[in-house]
Amino acid sequence: MFSYSLATVLSSALLLVSVKGASINSTSPVATVKNGTYVGKYVPEWQQDQFLGIPYAIPPLGQLRFARPKSLDTAFTGTRNATEYGFSCYQYSNPNFTLSEDCLTLNVVRPAGTSPKQKLPVLIWVYGGGLYAGSTADPQYNISGITHVGQEIGKPIITVSINYRLGVWGFLQTPQLLAEGNSNAGLLDQRLAFRWIKENIAAFGGDPNRITIWGESAGAQSLAYHLLSYDGRNDNLFQSAILESGGPTGAQVQPLAYYSAHVENLTRATNCWTAKNQLACLRDLSSDQLWKARVTTVWNPLIDGDFLTAYPSTLMKEGKFIRLPLLDGANSDEGSNFGVTGVDNETAVFNSLLSWRSYAIVPNTARKLLELYPNDPANEPPYYIKNATIFPNKGLQWRRSAAIAGDIVMISGRRKFCELYTDAGQPVYSYRFDTPLWNAAVTDGARHFDNVVFSFQNISGALGPLPKYQNYTNLSHNIGRAYISFVNDHNPNTSRGNSTLPYWPKYDLKKPTNMVLNSNKTYVEADTWRKEGIDFINSVAREILA
Template sequence: MKAAVLLSLLPLAIAAPAAEPLEKRASPTVIAPSPGATVVGKSVLGVETFNGIPFAKPPTGNLRLKPPQPLTSSVGKVDGSQIPKACPQFFFSLDESNFPTNLLGVILNTPLFQTVTNAGEDCLTINVQRPAGTTSASKLPVLFWIFGGGFELGSTQMYDGSSLVTSSILEGKPIVFVAVNYRVGGFGFLAGKEILKDGSANLGLLDQRLGLKWVADNIAAFGGDPDKVTIWGESSGAISVADQMLLYDGDNTYKGKPLFRGGIMNSGSIVPADPVDGLKGQEIYDLVVSNAGCSSSPDTLACLRSKDYTTFLNAVNNVPGILSYNSVSLSYLPRPDGTALTASPDALVRAGKYTKVPFIIGDQEDEGTLFGLFTPNLTTTQDVTQYLSTIFFPFAPKSTLQGLVATYQTTIEDGSPFRTLLLNNWYPQFKRISAIIGDITFTLSRRIFLETTTAVFPDVPSWSYLATYDYGTPILGTFHGSDLLQVFYGVLPNNAAKSIRAYYLSFVYNLDPNVGSGQSNWPRWSSGKQLKQFGALANSFVKDDFRDDSAQFLRENLEEFYI
């Protein structure tokens, strides 16, 4: 568990501010036209940074738990040289059943720690980074980053895109990098019939969409081309990219133009989900209401809005969290609301109700090991079935869950970390539950997503990959989130970091990872269903048919696996 905690907080450590020598030059300044802001940034080592630019009214007071409201008046001068505020974070559940991590949650939820981490409700801002010397005439392609964190934690302050911008310059494909803050946890993804009636579901997705509209209105002033925007995310950020393709049945237009023209999804795609007013969402809403002391109120939603920040923060964080026994059986996530997300993502894709743009999608080889660390009490396959029934799919027939578990016949062949034979089985069912969680949430759902999109719109190109560059890491393998180190931060300048960045930049420029990448050809997924396998020293190909008995079982029983 300690390893999981350290790994989950690693981006925070990497993004911690360091003493960097600022170049002795006038601070870069940009006047954003809509609705009006003079943004003064900083220039460090050839990259100009403009942090914390507001794109919405503060979602506080009566605007708490409301869709984001566009700014209607000038915000004046913005100091873009500082670390931006994070939205309220859900690090660890306060639920006493999650001892001892609940004690960390108590500490992290205190006003003092929220202040130290610079978190608060007035958080809807955007960061822009560009090559030094970029002007409004440059018209550079835009890479729009959506951070991950299980829809419960994460912020733009954790993701400095300087190294990506520097790489783009060195590759001869300079870009403008944009990162958007959005509400997470109970502030951004609270469900329930009251939320549905109020029209206030999926607020985090709506924050992202309003951020994209800000880019359409303002990025040209920073030297970006609003007609060449690629959206990119990791984990729940990748799921958000898929959801942005699905919002409003695939209508991504604003003022008559598309908000983005391509997508990149690292470790995430569709998450089949029950509706906002379903039993799981309502259960969490009722628990939050009770935690906040609002159960007797005639208008529980208004009561939640009236609570002080700390009371509401504690109320929404006193539910099962991702860094716990519940793992990716999330309390907060996008759910169908009948308006923005009109149906479950899998149904929308089957119906062709999504934005038809080229995309790249892929996974880490061992997506589930990080989450498997939290379930050391699982010793038999019966325990695994019961865990899935109790925590993930309480309405699925037990026989269906038994059938799924049975497809993972041996931990030697079907256990994660994969290809490690008898090694790394930390507890009796670690490799099995890690494989199942990774496949359901990420790896095999990606394959089903690709199969469906290829069948529905075969002319829309897509490319897919499997990352294996951390093979051999004890217990974890190439674990979920390890691509942040390799691809986003470029911490290890090996083959994987170099080649993936080259492919991604070519995609941002040309909507094809091969054009001008200088790398070997990466065939479309529809051509032979091959995955580009990114290794630490070299790349290869692997057929996308591993664990096909499990994939077939999921295809045939997909509606039983709604979260």
């Protein structure tokens, strides 16, 4: 794929959603949005209408590469097919998807026959993947399952999933891009998709004033940034949020100077280092040239003075965030994914903290963390192993490292957001997902991402014949019902007649609680464990670039 002219860009925006062999008949669902009419497909096994691969922006090709997305402002006549997923955005891995920079599309799934007059609540999915991987075409993110839960319990919703640019394509950070106002392009992709949905979802039968945003990991991290964006300005693009294993302080927001070495590596790899205008050189490369020379750096969001005006911890402290109902949670053993392996003693853990990821942890902070997180395997991931079992192949103090890492990356931010939003008078519901997967190793526990198959109602497809795993299926359905109730009513309890979950209390600063989502028993617990350690982490969030 080579550089494109503006004419090619505009024509591609109008013609993207074409389908090989797709047919349009009298039963095909139709939706007329602001720039034209799309024909979707009816899916009988779900009793749903699907509209797939709809563009929400001009493809970011040629001189639009790395730039903020541009709205589709050209109408078309006739109809366009919307019956297959669009291209997946370029990313570091090589997944089983067709990759392209022409990837800014979204998908809409609704109960079959939904009328534009119905005004159903809307749920928008934003995938995770570290801001360097992910796609709405991933079968793990099939939004038909969660949509079907709403159909089953009489609380129908419309679900939307969005693609956004990743890695260097979405988060290249240079002085020139900052000066152009083009930093954080991937986050701005998400923002433009939210605006497109706000402006067009009524055509599909959705209510533009009842929109919930939903994300996991880097998807949830992204949504937390949206809640803090523009100094907390509320553009009324969404009215509630569900965050799974991701929040405002888990990933670093790096200063521009941090990226100078990464930019040098990239430009040297692409023969753009000596170019008079390095950015122009990078934009002139073909898509394949850039992908083959990619630098597998995690390009994090930048404080750009516009979308993000300060570090998240500062914005929260100053009260600059959008007030809305929040459902927020994390998994018990998040640290299993983030702890440092090969650490056998306290000195090794200390040194690993000083160089861990790209956090700016200073020696005094590392010493305090070691004081607050002593080497006690009975209180370290995986938490369901309540004895002194160690895992020599990972390091004799790996579990200690994992305890610190999980709380820094995922759990501290979850607790901070719950406290922040509760203090602001918003209804908040918190969970702890505590179900190890059926095929997990004993060292894993309930890891990062393990909850996703439950949220998306993909249990039977992943496990095979029931009832061997009926307890997993029951938990998945209960999670789905709670989510659908929250999307409809901003309260996960309104469909409890169809659920075996106990009553889910609101978060309370005097008595903070989590719903514990365990396949053997769901229950409510006090959200006070590791309080001293997590409070300390939140107190030094600004130090570690959050």
